Amino acid sequence: MTGKLYGLGIGPGDPELITLKALRVLRAVAVIAYPAPEHGDSLARRIVAPHIPEGRVEIAIRMPLVEARFPAQEVYDRAAIELGEHLRAGRDAAVLCEGDPFFYGSFMYLFGRMAESFPVEVVPGVSSLTACAAVLGAPLAARNDILTVVPAPLPEAELYARLKDCEAAAIIKVGRHLDKVRRVLEDLHLSENARYVEHATMANQNVRTLDRVDRDAAPYFSMILLHRRGEAWR
Amino acid sequence: MTGKLYGLGIGPGDPELITLKALRVLRAVAVIAYPAPEHGDSLARRIVAPHIPEGRVEIAIRMPLVEARFPAQEVYDRAAIELGEHLRAGRDAAVLCEGDPFFYGSFMYLFGRMAESFPVEVVPGVSSLTACAAVLGAPLAARNDILTVVPAPLPEAELYARLKDCEAAAIIKVGRHLDKVRRVLEDLHLSENARYVEHATMANQNVRTLDRVDRDAAPYFSMILLHRRGEAWR
Known part of the structure; x- marks a missing residue:
């Protein structure tokens, strides 16, 4: 056997x-x-x-x-x-x-x-996807939202194209791609609607607005969640 | 308290x-x-x-x-x-x-x-998302794949637009929208790369190719997973 x-x-x-x-x-x-x-x-x-x-x-x-x-x-x-x-x-x-x-x-x-x-x-x-949403205390997607999961290592132009008409998005594997992702979200006026999470549900869990993340400190397994409505960020 | x-x-x-x-x-x-x-x-x-x-x-x-x-x-x-x-x-x-x-x-x-x-x-x-992938025995997304989650109740044109250049996708809440989704996937030549799952991980779990689903029988909580590479469907 x-x-x-x-x-x-x-x-x-x-x-x-x-x-x-x-x-x-x-x-x-x-x-x-x-x-x-x-x-x-x-x-x-x-x-x-x-x-x-x-x-x-x-x-x-x-x-x-x-x-x-x-x-x-x-x-x-x-x-x-x-x-x-x-x-x-x-x-x-x-x-x-x-x-x-x-x-x-x-x-x-x-x-x-x-x-x-x-x-x-x-x-x-x-998955880390729903764990991050739980930690943020904000629905990931609801009703007829389209949710896009985008790996941060993709080229800047592709990130831009995929995020420009997204409703809800999870940008995964942020790590050393943080600055690139921040630029894209800034260009799209989405920074305020986004939150950064690392080590979700672990003792060293860390949740921040994008401007408060140290560019050299983001681990590979970090994630940015955003929602165009932004209504959930209280 | x-x-x-x-x-x-x-x-x-x-x-x-x-x-x-x-x-x-x-x-x-x-x-x-x-x-x-x-x-x-x-x-x-x-x-x-x-x-x-x-x-x-x-x-x-x-x-x-x-x-x-x-x-x-x-x-x-x-x-x-x-x-x-x-x-x-x-x-x-x-x-x-x-x-x-x-x-x-x-x-x-x-x-x-x-x-x-x-x-x-x-x-x-x-989530049902990863449960369906487990049941299908096929990775949902990997490496730098972009994964799109699309609710089936959306209008046909929007489904078409969102799926036409997707890499990996999950179409959720299929139910009575099955025929519409099938038309879209057929037009995009993606039917072969898609699988239908209902009641994933439950006793009445059901996995099928799209042509073998009864149009009147799909429950609200059913899902279609697809991957453009299609490599995972063995």
């Missing part, structure tokens, strides 16, 4: 925002894999650490943070081989995914390598 | 997709409110029924399903008054929200009425 691979959504960071299903799977599998930096701790592992039973095989998928090599395909190749060996030996394995596995998650790189050879199940999680 | 109002995301339908936090709040509050049809059971209440302790005050927010009166503002006015009385008496209250409260949720109607007068906390939940 081949084992099953789980893409396990563990939520945006608050350990309490994990689902009962993710918790059950986490406790049941023999092998637990997670993304990690080249050196140091894995945030995903830290989120669920209290729930990991003794004696599990753990696989840290260590990703060099050199932009040019990102995503480092050979890292996923190796992880897929290692996970595949466990699955073939009949052991179930779970890959921890911050937020939701299929919402801009790096799980897709493993999924693409393994889904044709092994049974894969994705357990959806609370 | 005024009580606190929680907008409680309880996930897309599988009772196991509730978070630990939502469960803790659900067990702690004195008052539990939920949307319900004019006659009959509340789906939201059914999802969490095993976790509702004895002796709680329950408020069914019964919504007439007559389209012209939707959303019936007076229903929310009455619910806000009733909830407000409990909060003023120092009792915490939770409003059950399918999916996530701030992702196209009806909670915003209560939030708009109560957030200025009472402490409100939103507990984010697994």
Whole structure:
């Protein structure tokens, strides 16, 4: 019997925002894999650490943070081989995914390598998208709003084109693209309707108006939410 | 001491997709409110029924399903008054929200009425958006994809305009707008890249290609996901 691979959504960071299903799977599998930096701790592992039973095989998928090599395909190749060996030996394995596995998650790189050879199940999680809205205390989208999710690494002209007639938008992966995004929103007179959030639902959570974010301090996993009506910002 | 109002995301339908936090709040509050049809059971209440302790005050927010009166503002006015009385008496209250409260949720109607007068906390939940992607076994969006969420009730020309250069899209609230959406996707040669999902993660879950959906059978809470690359549909 081949084992099953789980893409396990563990939520945006608050350990309490994990689902009962993710918790059950986490406790049941023999092998637990997670993304990690080249050196140091894995945030995903830290989120669920209290729930990991003794004696599990753990696989840290260590990703060099050199932009040019990102995503480092050979890292996923190796992880897929290692996970595949466990699955073939009949052991179930779970890959921890911050937020939701299929919402801009790096799980897709493993999924693409393994889904044709092994049974894969994705357990959806609370995404950073709705976590940020909750933290801001403002509806993300409602009624017949069109909601656009735009990655900040896109070229400035494309950001401009996509945001100029948006109703509600989430600009993700802000990080070092903060100044570019700020320029676009300023040009579109949308800055007042936008809020910046980093580390939503975590202890170091931070919510700011755009003018109060330090340009060198925005982490990769930060987000800007905006709504043209702006009515929700009280 | 005024009580606190929680907008409680309880996930897309599988009772196991509730978070630990939502469960803790659900067990702690004195008052539990939920949307319900004019006659009959509340789906939201059914999802969490095993976790509702004895002796709680329950408020069914019964919504007439007559389209012209939707959303019936007076229903929310009455619910806000009733909830407000409990909060003023120092009792915490939770409003059950399918999916996530701030992702196209009806909670915003209560939030708009109560957030200025009472402490409100939103507990984010697994949204139907990521639940549908998990059920389909296909990434919703990845890398620098732009993801557009489009409500199907919009006019045909607007659907066309928004979808014609989309990369990844979720068309929500399909229901009786199915034929209109199918026409648009056919015109844009995107039908092959789209999948229809209803009741994601529930016992009566249903996934289909667009040509295999009965035009009169799509429920309001159904969704079509598509990706221009289409690579994920295996």
